[in-house]
Amino acid sequence: MLQIQNALVSLDVIEKFFVCNLDKCLGECCIEGDAGAPITEQEYAQLKEILPEVYADLLPAARQRIDEAGVAYVDEEGDLVTQIVEGRNCVFTCYGEGGMCMCAIEKAYREGRIDFYKPISCHLYPLRLTDYPSFTAVNYHSWKICKAAEVLGRAKGVRVYQFLKEPLIRRFGKEWYDELVLACEAYLEEYGE
Numbered sequence: 001m002l003q004i005q006n007a008l009v010s011l012d013v014i015e016k017f018f019v020c021n022l023d024k025c026l027g028e029c030c031i032e033g034d035a036g037a038p039i040t041e042q043e044y045a046q047l048k049e050i051l052p053e054v055y056a057d058l059l060p061a062a063r064q065r066i067d068e069a070g071v072a073y074v075d076e077e078g079d080l081v082t083q084i085v086e087g088r089n090c091v092f093t094c095y096g097e098g099g100m101c102m103c104a105i106e107k108a109y110r111e112g113r114i115d116f117y118k119p120i121s122c123h124l125y126p127l128r129l130t131d132y133p134s135f136t137a138v139n140y141h142s143w144k145i146c147k148a149a150e151v152l153g154r155a156k157g158v159r160v161y162q163f164l165k166e167p168l169i170r171r172f173g174k175e176w177y178d179e180l181v182l183a184c185e186a187y188l189e190e191y192g193e
Helices: 041-057 060-069 104-110 144-156 165-172 174-191
Strands: 002-004 007-009 072-074 080-082 093-095 101-103 127-131 136-140
Touching: 002 174, 007 174, 041 060, 041 080, 041 104, 093 104, 101 104, 165 174
Parallel strands: 007 136
Antiparallel strands: 002 007, 072 080, 093 101, 127 136
16 A cells, blocks of 8 residues: 555556456446445436436436436445446447447537536546545556556556546545656566566
């Protein structure tokens, strides 16, 4: 573990390679799983606010689920998460060419229709954050559907912390990220791959 300010960062964040390979996985991380994406109370409010802008992009079953139960719920672990459809799909998924799953929120953001990119837990994936009273744990979530991303990351020489620069800065700030990079470089210089 590395300590960067008030965060404990798993060594997997340094040692593992990762570059999303949507051509291989087709965005399966938005489809598979037993709960929706973790969100904050602030993100919950933002999702309700942007809903009219993304509603038409959603699947009919997702629109029905939102109409019946809202955009989020509290899961079995007590976490606030996005609603899911049929026990798996995030309600904010939509599909593009070749059956590729996309985030309707990110799509609307890229098209300039909204100013909210997507929940930070989605933006940071495959990292998962756990907040404790005195620190935040930053851990790599290893999932078989991301094997192609690990292979592509290794081929390109891109490590998890490098691939996730933008969302890490979004969550922790530029100063924190710069400190992380220095610590990662020092670690890799000393311990290699």
